[in-house]
Amino acid sequence: MRRLWREGLRRLRQAHEEVEAAAARSGQVPARLLRRLALLKLALPMVLALGAGMLWVTESGYERLERTYAELKGSRVFSANLNSLSFLAARADATQAEYLLTRTPESLSHHRSSLQQIVAMYQPLADVGAQRADAGDLAVALRYIEGEKEELARLDALGPSATGSDIEAALKPNPVSDGSLREAIGRMVSGERALLERAEAEAASEMQRQRWVSLATIAAGMLLLILLFQAYRSEFEDEQRMAQRLQEERDRLERAVRSRTRELSELATHLQEVAEQEKARLARELHDELGAILTASKMDVSMVMRKGLQPPDAALEALQRVQANLEQGVQIKRRVIEGLMPSTLSHLGVVAAVDALADEVEAQSGLRIERDLPESLTLDRERSIAVFRLVQEALTNVQKHARATQVDLVLETRDDRLCLRLRDNGIGLDPTKTRKLKSHGLRGMKHRVDAFGGRFEIGTAPGGGTVMAVEIPLTDLPAPDDEGEAA
Numbered sequence: 498m499r500r501l502w503r504e505g506l507r508r509l510r511q512a513h514e515e516v517e518a519a520a521a522r523s524g525q526v527p528a529r530l531l532r533r534l535a536l537l538k539l540a541l542p543m544v545l546a547l548g549a550g551m552l553w554v555t556e557s558g559y560e561r562l563e564r565t566y567a568e569l570k571g572s573r574v575f576s577a578n579l580n581s582l583s584f585l586a587a588r589a590d591a592t593q594a595e596y597l598l599t600r601t602p603e604s605l606s607h608h609r610s611s612l613q614q615i616v617a618m619y620q621p622l623a624d625v626g627a628q629r630a631d632a633g634d635l636a637v638a639l640r641y642i643e644g645e646k647e648e649l650a651r652l653d654a655l656g657p658s659a660t661g662s663d664i665e666a667a668l669k670p671n672p673v674s675d676g677s678l679r680e681a682i683g684r685m686v687s688g689e690r691a692l693l694e695r696a697e698a699e700a701a702s703e704m705q706r707q708r709w710v711s712l713a714t715i716a717a718g719m720l721l722l723i724l725l726f727q728a729y730r731s732e733f734e735d736e737q738r739m740a741q742r743l744q745e746e747r748d749r750l751e752r753a754v755r756s757r758t759r760e761l762s763e764l765a766t767h768l769q770e771v772a773e774q775e776k777a778r779l780a781r782e783l784h785d786e787l788g789a790i791l792t793a794s795k796m797d798v799s800m801v802m803r804k805g806l807q808p809p810d811a812a813l814e815a816l817q818r819v820q821a822n823l824e825q826g827v828q829i830k831r832r833v834i835e836g837l838m839p840s841t842l843s844h845l846g847v848v849a850a851v852d853a854l855a856d857e858v859e860a861q862s863g864l865r866i867e868r869d870l871p872e873s874l875t876l877d878r879e880r881s882i883a884v885f886r887l888v889q890e891a892l893t894n895v896q897k898h899a900r901a902t903q904v905d906l907v908l909e910t911r912d913d914r915l916c917l918r919l920r921d922n923g924i925g926l927d928p929t930k931t932r933k934l935k936s937h938g939l940r941g942m943k944h945r946v947d948a949f950g951g952r953f954e955i956g957t958a959p960g961g962g963t964v965m966a967v968e969i970p971l972t973d974l975p976a977p978d979d980e981g982e983a984a
Contacts, residue, residue, distance in 0.1 A: 547721065551714045558707045565700045569693060575625045576689045578618060582638060583682050585615045586675065589645065593668055600661050605652075608668075612649040615642055629692075630685045637681035641673040794823050839885065847881040848874050848908070851888050855906060858892050866892075869907040876915070880969060883945045884908070884917060890938055891919045891965055899923030899963060910971070914951075917967040925957040950974040 592608035619642045626635040651667040842850035848870050855866040876884070888906070895901050901923030909916050939955065942965075946953040951969035958964035 547714065547718060551710075554710045554714075555707070558703055558710070561703050562700060565696050565703065568696045569700075571625060571629065572689045572693050572696065574621075575629055576686055576693075578621050578625065579638075579682050579686050579689070582615065582618050582622065582642075583679065585611060585618065586641065586678055589615060590675065597665070597668070605664065609649065609652060612645050612652070615645045616649060618642060619646070626685070630688065634681040634685050637673055637677055638685070641671055641678045644671040644673060794819075842881060842885055846874065847876055847884050848872075850881075850885050851906070851908065854885070854889060854892070858896070862896050863902075864892075864895065864904055865902065866904045866906055869905075869909070871909060874908070874910070874915075876971075880915070880949065880971075883949065883969070884915070887917060887942055887945060887967060888919065890942055894938060895921050895923065895963075901962065913971050915969045915971055917969075918965070920958050920962060920964040922962045925961055926955065926963045 589608065589611040592604065592611045596604040596608050598604075619639065622635070622638060622642070626638075648667065648669060648671070651669075652664070655663055655667060839850050839853070841853045852868065852870060855868055858864055859866055892904070895904055899921045901921035903922050905918075905920045907916070907918040943953045946967055946969060949969045950973075951967065953965075953967055955963065955965045
């Protein structure tokens with residue numbers, strides 16, 4: 498019990514220290530809430546202490562009742578033995594008188610049976626009475642039993658040929674008179690009766706005490722439960738309000754994040770469109786202006802050489818070098834223009850542009866590209882550019898990192914979506930890159946797809962290599978409404 502109280506006090510001090518520490522960490526926490534938290538933290542030791550106290554009181558009361566019951570039981574047994582002795586003493590006198598009157602074997606047998614029963618009472622009275630009865634009164638009763646025992650021994654010592662006078666001589670008066678025996682038994686019975694009354698009174702008092710203790714414990718437990726329930730309900734309501742505020746703040750932050758993400762996505766998409774437009778403008782300028790200059794210069798040099806003029810050998814070699822440089826410039830101009838804005842994409846469409854790109858990659862890198870392309874595909878300018886750039890970036894990555902020898906390229910439409918799938922037989926993709934998308938090239942490809950509300954996946958293909966799957970809606974999706982989402 499003392500150990501439980503020490504444990505309860507230790508928990509009380511610990512809870513108090515934790516509450517003070519929490520208050521020191523945050524001055525905005527209401528003291529009422531801290532008190533509730535402290536009460537909830539003390540609930541377990543309080544309940545344990547209350548239960549331990551109730552158990553201790555109950556056990557001690559049970560032990561007292563058990564001792565009282567043992568006392569009552571012993572008193573009843575001793576009183577019953579005294580009553581039995583008194584009855585048997587009277588019966589022995591009656592059977593002895595019956596024998597003296599009738600002199601029959603039956604009456605002698607009845608007397609012997611009474612004596613035997615009296616002798617059998619010696620040990621129970623000696624064992625119980627030694628701790629309960631007055632020594633003098635008990636000694637009177639035991640001397641009476643010893644006298645009857647001696648008489649029984651004298652009768653047993655007589656043989657079958659004993660005469661009536663011999664038997665009568667064996668029936669000597671008991672050294673303890675009937676009056677002394679009755680008085681001693683009466684005093685012992687009176688003492689046991691008084692002891693029974695005291696034990697019953699103590700048992701009734703203990704039962705009443707147990708009743709009041711139980712009622713007090715139940716009342717204290719109910720009060721504690723009510724306090725804990727009130728504290729828990731208040732804390733639960735505070736937590737609900739706090740959770741609601743946190744949810745509202747989280748929803749507001751999510752709306753802000755979605756709005757900012759959409760703004761950044763729109764900005765990135767705009768920057769990509771501006772970059773594509775700038776590439777197209779630069780390609781037109783290179784084609785129109787630089788192409789015209791290079792072509793005109795090449796024609797002039799060719800005309801001079803065709804007219805058969807005979808310039809010096811050094812001048813002829815210089816003209817030949819100029820013509821070779823102009824031809825090289827024309828080829829460089831063509832490659833730059835095709836890299837900025839493929840003319841095939843502008844004039845023949847995305848299928849022809851992707852096919853031409855695959856032919857060019859095969860010629861440059863030695864890759865074998867198996868193509869599954871539709872006969873015709875009509876897309877708007879933005880989607881055509883996006884698909885071409887995705888294929889271009891993917892083939893560039895294969896050439897740089899995959900160590901592949903073959904690429905499978907599939908372009909098709911399913912329902913209202915454009916599906917692009919590209920798989921190589923190379924070394925595969927690092928899972929960390931697939932998960933984190935640290936590569937700027939992969940980020941750019943994913944952003945191109947996200948700008949149309951599509952799906953972009955890239956990872957290791959079954960059996961090895963890398964697979965890229967893209968799905969792009971053929972029509973623009975409606976822009977999300979933050980207010981509608983919040984509602």
